[in-house]
Amino acid sequence: NNYFKIAVLPGDGIGPEIISESIKILDVIAEAFQYKFQFDYGLIGAEAIFKTGNPLPDETLKICKESDAVLFGAIGDPAFDNNPEAKVRPEQGLLKLRKELGLFANIRPLKTYASLIEKSPLKREIVEGADIQIFRELVSGIYFGEKFTDPEGAYAYDICKYSREDILPIAHMAFQEAQKRNKKLTLIDKANVLDTSRLWRKICQEIASEYPDVQLDYMFVDNAAMQLIINPKQFDVILTENMFGDIISDEASVIGGSIGLLPSASVGESNALFEPIHGSYPQAKGKGIANPIASILSVAMMLDHLNLHAAANKLRQSVEHAIENKYVTIDLNSKQYYSTSEVGSFIADHI
Amino acid sequence: NNYFKIAVLPGDGIGPEIISESIKILDVIAEAFQYKFQFDYGLIGAEAIFKTGNPLPDETLKICKESDAVLFGAIGDPAFDNNPEAKVRPEQGLLKLRKELGLFANIRPLKTYASLIEKSPLKREIVEGADIQIFRELVSGIYFGEKFTDPEGAYAYDICKYSREDILPIAHMAFQEAQKRNKKLTLIDKANVLDTSRLWRKICQEIASEYPDVQLDYMFVDNAAMQLIINPKQFDVILTENMFGDIISDEASVIGGSIGLLPSASVGESNALFEPIHGSYPQAKGKGIANPIASILSVAMMLDHLNLHAAANKLRQSVEHAIENKYVTIDLNSKQYYSTSEVGSFIADHI
Ligand SMILES: CC(C)[C@H](C(=O)O)[C@@H](O)C(=O)O
Ligand SMILES: CC(C)[C@H](C(=O)O)[C@@H](O)C(=O)O
Numbered sequence: 001n002n003y004f005k006i007a008v009l010p011g012d013g014i015g016p017e018i019i020s021e022s023i024k025i026l027d028v029i030a031e032a033f034q035y036k037f038q039f040d041y042g043l044i045g046a047e048a049i050f051k052t053g054n055p056l057p058d059e060t061l062k063i064c065k066e067s068d069a070v071l072f073g074a075i076g077d078p079a080f081d082n083n084p085e086a087k088v089r090p091e092q093g094l095l096k097l098r099k100e101l102g103l104f105a106n107i108r109p110l111k112t113y114a115s116l117i118e119k120s121p122l123k124r125e126i127v128e129g130a131d132i133q134i135f136r137e138l139v140s141g142i143y144f145g146e147k148f149t150d151p152e153g154a155y156a157y158d159i160c161k162y163s164r165e166d167i168l169p170i171a172h173m174a175f176q177e178a179q180k181r182n183k184k185l186t187l188i189d190k191a192n193v194l195d196t197s198r199l200w201r202k203i204c205q206e207i208a209s210e211y212p213d214v215q216l217d218y219m220f221v222d223n224a225a226m227q228l229i230i231n232p233k234q235f236d237v238i239l240t241e242n243m244f245g246d247i248i249s250d251e252a253s254v255i256g257g258s259i260g261l262l263p264s265a266s267v268g269e270s271n272a273l274f275e276p277i278h279g280s281y282p283q284a285k286g287k288g289i290a291n292p293i294a295s296i297l298s299v300a301m302m303l304d305h306l307n308l309h310a311a312a313n314k315l316r317q318s319v320e321h322a323i324e325n326k327y328v329t330i331d332l333n334s335k336q337y338y339s340t341s342e343v344g345s346f347i348a349d350h351i
Numbered sequence: 352n353n354y355f356k357i358a359v360l361p362g363d364g365i366g367p368e369i370i371s372e373s374i375k376i377l378d379v380i381a382e383a384f385q386y387k388f389q390f391d392y393g394l395i396g397a398e399a400i401f402k403t404g405n406p407l408p409d410e411t412l413k414i415c416k417e418s419d420a421v422l423f424g425a426i427g428d429p430a431f432d433n434n435p436e437a438k439v440r441p442e443q444g445l446l447k448l449r450k451e452l453g454l455f456a457n458i459r460p461l462k463t464y465a466s467l468i469e470k471s472p473l474k475r476e477i478v479e480g481a482d483i484q485i486f487r488e489l490v491s492g493i494y495f496g497e498k499f500t501d502p503e504g505a506y507a508y509d510i511c512k513y514s515r516e517d518i519l520p521i522a523h524m525a526f527q528e529a530q531k532r533n534k535k536l537t538l539i540d541k542a543n544v545l546d547t548s549r550l551w552r553k554i555c556q557e558i559a560s561e562y563p564d565v566q567l568d569y570m571f572v573d574n575a576a577m578q579l580i581i582n583p584k585q586f587d588v589i590l591t592e593n594m595f596g597d598i599i600s601d602e603a604s605v606i607g608g609s610i611g612l613l614p615s616a617s618v619g620e621s622n623a624l625f626e627p628i629h630g631s632y633p634q635a636k637g638k639g640i641a642n643p644i645a646s647i648l649s650v651a652m653m654l655d656h657l658n659l660h661a662a663a664n665k666l667r668q669s670v671e672h673a674i675e676n677k678y679v680t681i682d683l684n685s686k687q688y689y690s691t692s693e694v695g696s697f698i699a700d701h702i
Contacts, residue, residue, distance in 0.1 A: 076543065080543075081542065081543060081569065082569070084542060084549035084550075084552040084553045084556070085549075085553070089543065090543075091543045091544060095544070121473050121474055121477045121580050121581050121582075122472050122473060122474070122580070123472060123473070123474060126472045142493075142511065142544075142545065143544055145508065147545070147546040148546060149546045149549065149550060153515065153550065153553065154514060154515050155512060155513060155514035155515065155550070156512070156513060156546040156547045156549065156550040157496065157510055157511060157512040157513075157546065157547060158510075158511045158545045158546050158547050159508055159509075159510050159511070160493065160508060160509045160510070160511065161506060161507070161508040162506060162507060162508075163505060163506035164504065164505050164506065190594070190597075191432065191435060192427060192431075192432060192440065192441075192442045193442060193446070193493075193494055194493065194498070194509045195498040195499060195500045195507040195508065195509050196507045196508060196509050198435040198436075198500065198507065199435075199500060199504065199506070199507040201435040202435045202436070202504065205435070218432065218433070221597075221598055222597045222598050222600075222601035222602075223601060223630070225576065225598045225599070225601050225602035226601045226602055226604055226605055226610060228602075229472050229473070229580060229602065229605040230472050230605055231472075243541070244598075246541075246572075246573045247572055247573050247576045247595075247598055248576070249573075250573035250574060250576050250577045251573075251576035251577055251580065251602065253577055254577055254580045254581055259577060279574070
């Protein structure tokens with residue numbers, strides 16, 4: 001099969017700019033490898049609210065469900081962030097999409113690039129060689145539990161809930177990945193305080209016997225937030241719940257020197273979505289300064305997911321070639337830099 | 352008044368070792384400044400469970416309620432961490448104590464020491480001069496909301512709840528501190544997802560007009576976890592809820608180079624407790640290698656709280672003298688180091 005339906009959701013802020021570089025790349029790959037990609041565009045987030053009143057229009061959901069993969073840009077708009085009383089919010093679009101597509105595992109690979117190590121706020125000896133894969137649970141926990149705000153504004157609550165079925169699939173996935181890597185899995189939780197964390201620990205303990213070659217460790221999230229900076233090389237595969245994963249994986253982005261480099265895959269039983277881990281970065285919108293690499297590397301993860309490994313590898317090589325030759329955006333080199341589309345074209349040209 | 356009742360709760364792991372250095376210091380201060388400290392010792396945590404079955408015996412609570420201040424060591428024991436099904440847990444002792452004493456604000460000052468800057472995993476230019484004060488809400492949120500685990504182990508939940516009354520006192524406290532400092536307050540939350548976070552934002556927005564000289568910013572916790580490492584100097588006073596504060600403040604401990612240096616104060620209407628931010632560090636127990644400085648600086652915060660500012664300042668100077676002269680434990684200098692009690696005595700001798 002070399003015909004693929006890709007749902008394309010540019011979203012808010014710099015989303016459209018980085019996505020158009022990813023499409024540029026996919027066009028070149030289609031040509032070079034004789035694939036055919038059908039791009040179906042959909043509205044989501046603040047853009048969708050402004051145009052339809054709905055952060056996830058039915059049409060968008062339909063396109064995504066029928067796709068072989070979803071390519072996602074970014075979401076979020078300061079008009080909503082600064083208004084705690086807005087009833088409809090851009091992020092609801094992404095959260096609903098994750099839930100509807102059953103994307104239970106968000107996978108974030110973290111590594112360092114030799115030529116960029118100086119960009120990290122951390123010292124070279126701390127980060128050099130760090131290579132971590134984070135598995136964040138994505139469709140349960142406090143994100144999706146019942147929420148309530150008292151109409152008088154006297155109180156509010158959010159419920160964090162996890163069932164055995166929510167935890168098992170991603171736990172198995174993380175163990176399996178650890179088997180393929182350095183055989184070390186760290187569960188990050190707050191089991192000294194939370195019932196849900198104790199359930200995570202219990203289930204991981206139970207299934208650990210199916211993976212006797214993997215060493216399973218536990219770490220409290222507060223300690224983990226410190227250990228990730230002091231000694232990131234101690235980690236191989238990290239498994240964690242939704243909210244802790246959100247915090248820990250953005251934090252861990254400092255290891256490689258720029259959040260603008262980091263891709264992610266969100267996968268479920270029958271759908272998959274690929275997005276950079278950075279946000280919509282509204283201050284940069286329209287300026288041509290956004291780093292397209294996180295989105296382009298998300299395309300590489302998508303190609304792997306579609307079993308187009310040769311193309312994925314070729315694309316990663318081309319990205320590394322751009323980074324090594326310092327053909328990068330301003331976040332990676334403030335002395336000599338290129339625009340979003342120059343970087344995208346450079347990478348496309350070297351495939 | 353120069354007579355003070357101090358409740359002393361050494362707790363678990365390295366707690367007793369560091370607390371005995373703090374007592375050594377208080378004895379010297381009593382002598383030098385003509386104060387009288389009455390020390391009432393109480394059991395708490397794993398120690399208390401082993402001896403009484405209760406992580407917070409009534410007697411301990413009574414001592415604390417009657418005290419002018421509580422000096423706390425550390426809590427936690429691996430025997431419980433690795434057993435997700437233990438019904439009675441050491442941490443319950445500390446959590447119950449915080450709640451019973453109404454210690455709604457945990458205050459964590461973070462600064463760098465010129466002679467220790469090389470110890471930080473972060474680059475010098477990133478951390479030099481960073482000076483942050485964190486206000487973490489301590490008696491509400493997901494720590495204290497209803498918790499439940501289904502007897503069959505099929506699911507569990509934890510409820511994060513905040514009321515207006517939970518938020519107002521600590522928010523005012525943080526604004527007031529910002530007024531005394533650089534007039535910048537950052538609320539860290541997840542208002543794009545959580546109802547409770549939106550309530551925090553709303554209340555902070557409301558009271559901001561009472562502090563027109565303070566600039567109030569908001570930051571999502573995932574972004575904050577990254578910004579604290581990329582550019583810690585952008586922060587002055589940080590305000591946040593209980594769980595985010597737990598994670599963020601342990602993470603921020605890397606700025607100064609060692610978590611072994613960081614004190615905290617937990618204050619309420621009529622009680623106050625002082626403890627290092629580090630944990631019970633069971634691997635180090637009994638080895639004489641624990642850094643007593645975090646506990647000793649917690650004593651300095653306690654002295655300030657008791658309005659003994661001259662003694663507090665003298666004590667801080669003596670700690671700085673020890674650090675500058677590299678009279679420190681192994682965590683701060685692995686080439687030449689001193690034991691826990693040698694460092695305590697050195698600081699005591701220079702008061
Ligand atoms: C936009 C927001 C809802 C989202 C999240 O918190 O999951 C983002 O931070 C992410 O990590 O993908
Ligand atoms: C021991 C634990 C319950 C505690 C907490 O999470 O509050 C600790 O990490 C702290 O920060 O004081």
